[in-house]
Amino acid sequence: MARERALAVAPEARVEVQVGRLDPAWRLAPCSRVAAFAPPGVPAAGRTRVGLRCEQGPKAWKVTVPVAVALWQAAPVLRQALPAGTTLEAAHLMEAEVDLGSGREPPWPAARLLGRQLQRPLEAGEAVRPADLRARQWFAAGEVVQVVAEGEGWRITTAGQALSPGLEGQWARVRTEGGRVLTGQPVGERLMRVAP
Structure with a gap:
């Protein structure tokens, strides 16, 4: 297709x-x-x-x-x-x-x-x-990353440790302080966005 x-x-x-x-x-x-x-x-x-x-x-x-x-x-x-x-x-x-x-x-x-x-x-x-462009690496595995989830009228942020490198256009995983593993899209320097 x-x-x-x-x-x-x-x-x-x-x-x-x-x-x-x-x-x-x-x-x-x-x-x-x-x-x-x-x-x-x-x-x-x-x-x-x-x-x-x-x-x-x-x-x-x-x-x-x-x-x-x-x-x-x-x-x-x-x-x-x-x-x-x-x-x-x-x-x-x-x-x-x-x-x-x-x-x-x-x-x-x-x-x-x-x-x-x-x-x-x-x-x-x-x-x-x-x-034609190299994917940006927004963070490395092991770095502390800010994780953001947002919707209409609300925004939640938390911090966690990257379990994988944060490459532009690829999925990355972050473990929060509470031990939860989140998957999202790297979007900036040590910043990952997750779906609400």
Whole structure:
């Protein structure tokens, strides 16, 4: 099943669509009203598919057509080629038009990139995407960690000892002073958030 990607598209984004061809072996009945639809589980951009169905004709039919959807929008790219391990600074970035749908994930805005380290080398002009960055380690196993649970109108905090490293985007475990083991998401320096 294809993973859905949420793309934040600006109103000034430029969209380019290249429609593929129907299989010439298909023998579709004539249709006076064809409707397009998005098949479930397909991405909205990049190489994808659009569904077509006959809504008014002698025989109902439904097919999918390959399409390539490019969403061009200004995003930060690298001014020059950089090796893995480089800590990104404002001087490394410039704005250029980028196809948001060309990678597995959309590029991040500059504010989220500054101070992050590259996981792999990137070429000049490449947009920086989340997979290109090293995960931050917010705490090490054995460190004292603040654990937070919050909801609408309330917030609970406690302290505990990390049983595993707190890596960004991964689950971590913390043992509280009372001996309870909590699992949550590392979100900052010696800080873990748990679901209420």
